[in-house]
Amino acid sequence: MTHDHDLVLRPTAAQTEAALDPPPGRTGTDLVVETLAALGATTVFGAPGRPAPGVLDALHRTGLRHVGLRTVCDAGFAADAYGRVTGEAAPLLVPSGPGALAALAALQEARAASAPVLAIGGQVTGAGPGHGGPGHPRDLRDLSELRELPDRDGVFRGVVKSVHPVRTQSQIPSAIAEAWTSALTVPHGPVWVDVPRHVLLAETPVPVVTGGDTFPEELPPRPELTAVAADLLVRAERPAIVAGGGVVRADASGKLRQLAERIQAPVVTTSGGKGAFPWTHPLSLRSWSADRHTTELLEDADVLLVIGSGLGELSSGAGTFEPRGRIVQIQADLGKLESHHPALGIHADARLALQALLETVGERRDEAAPERVRAVLTEARARLAAQDLTLEQDVVAAVREALPTGTPSFWDPTVLTCWAWSALDARAPGAMHSAQGAGVPGYGFPAALGAAAADPTRPVLAVSGDDGALHAVAELATARQYDLNVTWLVTGDGGHGTGPDHVALAESFGVPGVRTSPPTLAADLAKALAAPGPSVVVLPTALRMPAQAHPG
Structure with missing residues (x-):
């Protein structure tokens, strides 16, 4: 092995001038x-x-x-x-x-x-x-x-x-x-x-810094694990896929769809993986990972492929998930690999692991898979219909109608967020983000400001409850100072029962605000998102959570 490479290491004329x-x-x-x-x-x-x-x-x-x-x-x-x-x-x-x-x-x-x-x-x-x-x-x-x-x-x-x-x-x-x-x-x-x-x-004698190339390491899967995983998937009778945030971060949504279609496996996306798989695809279980009917299908899978998810509380039926088949888990974070269930653990980036599987796995036909998906979605809709939750579903639909496709959204822990995790079609990978790590109120609005700073040409949506909004209300001054294109939807979670007039509060910062209602939400929100600069839309309507999907 030789280390004698033909790299050009001589500084450029500009670098030399800056250094001297x-x-x-x-x-x-x-x-x-x-x-x-x-x-x-x-x-x-x-x-x-x-x-x-x-x-x-x-x-x-x-x-x-x-x-x-x-x-x-x-x-x-x-x-x-x-x-x-x-x-x-x-x-x-x-x-x-x-x-x-x-x-x-x-x-x-x-x-x-x-x-x-x-x-x-x-x-x-x-x-x-x-x-x-x-x-x-x-x-x-x-x-x-x-x-x-x-x-x-x-x-x-x-x-x-x-x-x-x-x-x-x-x-x-x-x-x-x-x-x-x-x-x-x-x-x-x-x-x-x-x-x-x-x-x-202190003053420094160190020359001006002009070189800064870095090369982050890639994380491909081990070939022997790819071989075993591909064999399990092609021979499975009832395979299923759980797609988490790792798929979105790796920009691997296209490869996920190719693999799902090749092996005819139903796909459910976690709250962090929303948008990783097309919402209306015949194999899409959407994001109903908290629904017991979805959980039952996943538990019944003889091979469950988990990509970019640690199978934590939000993606495992509130901790009730008890798979009966073989799990293949692809996870870039070594600490999350097999952290909840024994699996064929593949420590790899989701994009590279999916590429390896596509190069290895053969085609598997299962004409009944789309019908199993339709049955689960029908049962999930029936469960909600029995609880008189039309208002909540209409609010989710209004938010979806108002949001241009690809618009980033950032969500505080709130009742509407819980609905969005399951029922909102993100329409694009990386379009919906929420505080799932620290889980603290006050994440949504400042996060939306950061996204707007990254791309000032498109609108960004933030969603908070009326109490949670108080954690970040000072950032209305930031939004106004930098004229960031963020619309803040504040919903009526009720919380402690008292609070300020959020429309008047926004206007005191020079930020336009409007009070809306469920019938006018879609139009008011769309108008705010289309206007340049920051805005606040207040929906003073208490929303209800659905009944617990997993008894006990």
């Missing part, structure tokens, strides 16, 4: 921002407080756009959404010291949803006179400095995908590039880079 004639007064913060720009970042998210010192000034010098939200957690949700809709790592600046902890809920959500977020913090170290000098932080158990927090890396390590501490300025470009690669290597996820304040503030 750097602008005066550069500091460690310039190294941070130059590295982000070299890696391809265009937008950075942050919040008021004390971010990494000097970074905002450095951003202005490089031309990177800074989108500042009103809270650290909301900035994290915005970065999460930016990463989801673009597939790029979203830089997030967090405050020094304990203020960084406010980002943890957002980073937990990003970890659960495999959203690539690159969080950067400036730690207070107490370095300086009497503390060992620059570059030699003292023992952080002596918390006499303002905003000091011991072992911030340890706090974040339990939440993020990887931690990348920095001690010196020369480490900054490589640490950030390494973190960027980690965030974008499947499974995607949030990463943490912590740079001491004195490292950021």
